Amino acid sequence: MNTIRLSHIAVVLVSLVSMAASAQESHIDKLTGNAKHGKGLYQRYCIFCHGTDGDGRGESAPYLNPKPRDFTKAVFKCRSTPSGSLPLDSDLYDTITRGIHASGMPSWKPLLKQERADLVAYIKTFSSSFQEEKPGKAVVIPAEPPSSPESVKRGADLFQSMNCWACHGKDGRGHGPSAATLTDNQGNPITPFDFTSGRSFKCGETDRDMFRDLVTGLDGTPMPSFVGAMSADQRWDVVHYIRTLSDSKKHSVAKNDAKGQ
């Protein structure tokens, strides 16, 4: 009995140590990030916005809008995992690489791949959640059907019926009737995205990125997941419609066709 109990304790201890060690590392494809190395990089590049403790209260934070991410809460906008779950290491890596459009967060692509992986490892040390939980599984994104006037029309209808317009505005410029009242999970005012500002969005610029956002939502913001509210085909329709707002030249025909129907 004692032997069994001891072996259980040993397994638990090994698991805990293993999880703690894992939390000090990141794994992106063949890269293994090291938190110790990441700390130095964080102090060089990140600390003035995200703060010494990773709580988003860096020296520059008061002057930034939107506010820098609070890593201690382990809540991240740009993920491939379901709403409410931790991001994959690759999600954090992609965010560092890509930056977040229309925010103070630039693309850190000029850093080495290894350096970005090291930063991911260090960012994970700010929250015990990365030791206690595992990230969700990446959502599956089905193949995109071709955009068509019919798809755009259906997307426009969904944009209305799902109340997207209440925040993003009927013309997609981000000044819907609810826009002025929105706050993030820390109580800071937050502005809905202006879909007419270009082809880049907060979490990427491809149609797949936008589809993924509709599935996962942007945690920590009022943008919810629409995974239960819309089918995959409907989400593609919305993506196609939003593209007509952001890329008027390419989609002007489709947009006009949709309006005409």
Add this chain to the structure above:
Amino acid sequence: MGIVTLKKTGMHLLMLGTLLALVETAHAIPAFARKYGLPCSACHEAWPMLNNFGQTFKDNGYQLGNGRDAPIYQEPAYWPIMFRATPFWHRESNNRQAVDVAAGNPSSGQVESSVTSSGFDLAGVDLITAGTIYNNISFFVQPFIGNNSITLSQAWARLDNLAGSHWLNLKLGKFELDEPISQERQLILNNTGGVYYNYFFTPPGDKNFFQGLGLPQLGVELLGHSGDDSTRYSVAVVSNSNGQTGLPSNQAYDVYANFNQSFETSWFGRQQVGAYGYVGESPTFFQTSGGSPIPGTGMGNRSFYRLGAYGHWFVNKFDFYTFYLHGSDNVFLGNGVAANQPSSLPIGAVGPVWNGGFIEGHYNPTPRLIFTGRYELDRMSRQANPGIRADSGNLDSWTIGYRWYPIMSPRAGLAWTQEYSRVTNAGAAPLSGKDDTHDSYLMGFDFDF
């Protein structure tokens, strides 16, 4: 070695000294830090030396590409201007200065003597305004307030990302060439180590109007790069004017090109290699009025070139620059003879040829501290005039120093610097023709806001 040659060598060194005095240091730009909320260390390995993120930002036309670059996103009160000043104490020593035997009495004859001076000093003040006029239109203006003058070090505007491509950026104005290692951004400030001699080297007796790769030039530049800046190119067409306004030489245009490629290695991180070349023509004489040259009427152009390769190597917190230059001037430039007076060329005259290079290392244990060391040399491989001693003009220089940054914020920066440098010029002593050595020590503040 004759007296004439010695005098020429002395004049050459005097010109070099004057030139070095004209080289103004630049620039960390806290105006950008204020705009984006980023610290100096985001863009600088140790300011003013850029890291790859800062180089990419610069190559993008001072844009982060995060949708917040245009001036419309800034507070109306934001004014993209900064200044940089460097108060310091320094000591200068020359081991073979020509001095009068009896001070104040030139007829008493001259001897070579060691001369040392020291004291508190100020290099002048850089004012820099730079940023974006609009999305994908960037600018840079840098007046320099010297002790007795104000000069315009750089002033240019650039159209960025033409046709939506990183590979097409067009700059017009007075700008620093896309040098392998930036003269403007080097870490050493003292009189001896504050320049890369290879950029300014001219052989003994040479009268090339072009005075160096390290000087900002007037012209147009096409620059392109990959998204992560791992591949870069630059081609510039510039007036043969040393960046002086008013077309002082003639209608000649020079061409400069630079290309570099970075590699990410699994063990040592980023490594960079590159090659560059400057090819041009300089006038050998001018039309005159009353015997004085008329500016802008340079004639009898003759060619010259500077070519080379370089690398930037990283090993954890150490990094090293290696730099090589091969230079040559036409025989008329090399001997300071007008092309319409070929009979004035010395017997056996040829175009001078030389080689040079340096290795510069940095140890950067934290963003707030950097140690620097450099060894640089130039070697004449062929003198323009066979009467000149074979090693005359050869140069050896080394520098050590460190910079500590107690203040480094998104608003301003302050560094404490201490440096020691020595340069030895072969055969340059004004009377004996022995080697001439100059030492500089400097310590002081370097701050910007």
